[in-house]
Amino acid sequence: MERLQKVIAQAGVTSRRKAEGLITEGKVSVNGVKVTELGTKVDPEKDEVAVNGVPIDKEEPVYFLLYKPTGVISSVSDEHGRKVVTDYIHSEQRVYPIGRLDSDTSGLLLLTNDGDFANLLMHPKYKIKKTYIAKVEGMPLRETVKQLERGVKLEDGKTAPAKVKVKKTEKKKNTSVVEITIHEGKNRQVRRMFEHVGHPVLKLKRETYGFLSLHGLNAGESRELKPHEVKQLRELAVT
The missing domain is CATH 3.30.70.1560 (Alpha-L RNA-binding motif)
Incomplete structure (x- = not known):
């Protein structure tokens, strides 16, 4: 059995912290019943979890490094129709940025559908340079x-x-x-x-x-992180 917010995050819907907000706002159901308790535990294999009425599917985790161009929003959508970082990622999975860069800032941005990984890198107590x-x-x-x-x-x-x-x-x-x-x-x-x-x-x-750079990329280009890079980032975050 696993915590509900962890299951949602692992499905690539959003980060664990944001998943907690969705639960308390009453936007999550388990087997058709609305759940608002953060301590709720579910069986990811047997229980049907839905967010805003849409069942979640556990996706394979993916990790991308993007050279964000200036003028692009660090979000998955924009109500004003401006370019967002996910426009530059070619993936069947729903990814979202880890942290953010301002619209007028360019450079290295990571994106993933792995909520635990995103939470780890963004946590204030972990000091990635x-x-x-x-x-x-x-x-x-x-x-x-x-x-x-x-x-x-x-x-x-x-x-x-x-x-x-x-x-x-x-x-x-x-x-x-x-x-x-x-x-x-x-x-x-x-x-x-x-x-x-x-x-x-x-x-x-x-x-x-951390140890990642923009080497070999032009603005607007991205690449998938290699498994050893993901492993190294996890280790870097907790040391």
Whole structure:
């Protein structure tokens, strides 16, 4: 017997956390009976679980790495008809992004139908490093770089120590290219960090996620993760 939210997540419907919300909202039924208790356990082989009246089928887990282009929404649908990340994934399974990148941020994004895997990578206590390249206004001083590395106080708390390196400065344009590595996932964190120290971001790209990179991909292209990469990500998350 397994927890209902885990069964829903493993079926690739959504993440386990969102599955809990669907249960408490009364959108899940087991063998035709609505269930709202989070502690409910079911037999995935025998019990029929339905979400919004649609029975779930256990799907084979799939894992994708996407080079998200700028202007694309990190979602599975958009009410305004804008491009979403799943438009770039060719899979029969229903996948969704692990975390998100803002519409105006490009770069490496993972997608899956494995709710447990998604939850593991997004959990705040697991510290997977992510490296971004930011083009910012102005030329950060050494003290500003140290301030970013120590952590800055944002409205939702102080950021954890980061690794920061100024890669290039353009005096005529008064801009700089800065590499920053963080392991948190606060909303629009990198943009807010640079804004806080007086160097607003003009362009932002996520270059790496843990040991994964965009090597060999152009914007809009994706590839499936190899089994050893999935295994390595799981191990990286919990160490």
